[in-house]
Amino acid sequence: MKQTFVTKEQIEKITETYPTPFHIYDEKGIRANAQQINEAFAWNPGYKEYFAVKANCNPFLLKILQEHGFGADCSSMAELLLANELGFRGEDIMFSSNETPAEEFAYAAEIGAIINLDDCTHIEFLEGIVGQLPKTMSCRYNPGGVYAINNDIMDNPGDSKYGMTREQLFDAYAIMKEKGVERFGMHAFLCSNTVTNEYYPMLARTLFELCVEIKDTIGVKMDFINLSGGVGIPYRPDQTANDIKVIGEGVRKAYEEILVPAGMGDVKLYTEMGRFVMGPYGCLVTKAVHEKHTYKEYIGVDACASNLMRPAIYGAYHHITVLGKEDDEPDHKYDVVGSLCENNDKFAIDRMLPRIDKGDYLVIHDTGAHGFAMGYNYNGRLHSAELLLKEDGSVQLIRRAQTIKDYFACFDCFDIIEKLTR
Ligand SMILES: *Cc1c(COP(=O)(O)O)cnc(C)c1O
Numbered sequence: 001m002k003q004t005f006v007t008k009e010q011i012e013k014i015t016e017t018y019p020t021p022f023h024i025y026d027e028k029g030i031r032a033n034a035q036q037i038n039e040a041f042a043w044n045p046g047y048k049e050y051f052a053v054k055a056n057c058n059p060f061l062l063k064i065l066q067e068h069g070f071g072a073d074c075s076s077m078a079e080l081l082l083a084n085e086l087g088f089r090g091e092d093i094m095f096s097s098n099e100t101p102a103e104e105f106a107y108a109a110e111i112g113a114i115i116n117l118d119d120c121t122h123i124e125f126l127e128g129i130v131g132q133l134p135k136t137m138s139c140r141y142n143p144g145g146v147y148a149i150n151n152d153i154m155d156n157p158g159d160s161k162y163g164m165t166r167e168q169l170f171d172a173y174a175i176m177k178e179k180g181v182e183r184f185g186m187h188a189f190l191c192s193n194t195v196t197n198e199y200y201p202m203l204a205r206t207l208f209e210l211c212v213e214i215k216d217t218i219g220v221k222m223d224f225i226n227l228s229g230g231v232g233i234p235y236r237p238d239q240t241a242n243d244i245k246v247i248g249e250g251v252r253k254a255y256e257e258i259l260v261p262a263g264m265g266d267v268k269l270y271t272e273m274g275r276f277v278m279g280p281y282g283c284l285v286t287k288a289v290h291e292k293h294t295y296k297e298y299i300g301v302d303a304c305a306s307n308l309m310r311p312a313i314y315g316a317y318h319h320i321t322v323l324g325k326e327d328d329e330p331d332h333k334y335d336v337v338g339s340l341c342e343n344n345d346k347f348a349i350d351r352m353l354p355r356i357d358k359g360d361y362l363v364i365h366d367t368g369a370h371g372f373a374m375g376y377n378y379n380g381r382l383h384s385a386e387l388l389l390k391e392d393g394s395v396q397l398i399r400r401a402q403t404i405k406d407y408f409a410c411f412d413c414f415d416i417i418e419k420l421t422r
Helices: 008-017 025-042 059-067 077-085 102-110 121-130 166-178 197-217 246-257 275-281 312-315 405-409 415-422
Strands: 022-028 048-050 071-074 093-095 114-115 136-140 147-148 152-155 183-187 220-227 268-271 282-293 297-300 321-322 332-337 346-353 361-364 385-389 395-399
Touching: 008 361, 022 025, 022 275, 025 048, 025 059, 025 246, 025 275, 025 385, 048 102, 048 275, 059 077, 059 395, 071 077, 077 093, 077 102, 102 114, 102 121, 102 312, 114 183, 121 166, 136 166, 136 220, 166 183, 183 197, 183 268, 197 220, 197 246, 275 282, 312 346, 321 346
Parallel strands: 022 385, 048 071, 048 268, 071 093, 093 114, 114 136, 136 183, 183 220, 220 268, 297 332
Antiparallel strands: 022 282, 147 152, 282 297, 282 361, 321 361, 332 346, 385 395
């Protein structure tokens, strides 16, 4: 059974101050997980996790991760500005972007972030912007084809817009070396949300072998190898969570078998996990406000896909707990739905749950990553607040809810804001 990190009593207390819906995060869980990640890779002295800021850009949460030595993986101007403002410095910032606007490359270079190029044509593009290439440069690899683990197709890199082909990669490193780049990195993100301990070790083998070959053929030795993101979490109750310790050991084995004998025993390992770092430690709390009996049984809640988009766009499963009814029989079949005028605005379809009454609080699990951050304003629905359940049990507002005034702030041509403030 999937546990919530908040109880009904806690939520009843919290909603006296902060009305639903809101995302709430578990500081204790975030810190314990961050520590386990660092321990799992402690065998590699240069190891660093660059948290994927796109997964959750709340500054308070980024500050917590920073205290555990994490860097920031950014892919847009706003994310770069945020990381820099929060005190991530120079090579604590990874810039893994694609279809990158010129001003973002310029700013990334200015603050000394590591630039991870998505394409070989970006060498010239970047040079045209900054003149001399930075001394440290990274390239993103895409091996094409499908990526399978034990015959299970995990993902389809050949269909993905990211990264360079093998040939382009060799050329890119050779060209950059000639242009005076001194430190090199390789990056690849081949599969998303892998719920298996084998993905990172297998990816590591692929990249390690390629890096040895690159050293032997063109004399470019990697300074770091970036396994990027893709380590998954068990959204469904019948899935087994990844064990980061086992993953770390699997990567170590590949490192010792491939890199160490090739004289590359000093290569630093980086990761850019988002989901694994934050996913389970956030949830969306919403209230049942309507029930409807037509051809199906519907429970209408006060959150909608604007607050959590994954079920609507990916058909993703998010577990739901009805607070206070954890031990009740799940003998009712419901569609749990939000208020958007879109029939995909369903947090759950044909889900067996205990009987839900109006006023019940529902916890939608695992929204810590790619949850709030993917929020949007469709239908004029507003972003919710974000709260932090701190280690001492107190609750801190870490982002206020968007207001209707915020929403209208872009319409300079109307006096609607004036009217709203009067
Ligand atoms: C999205 C992304 C990540 C994080 O992915 P998760 O699935 O959250 O681990 C890491 N690196 C890059 C470049 C990404 O685009």
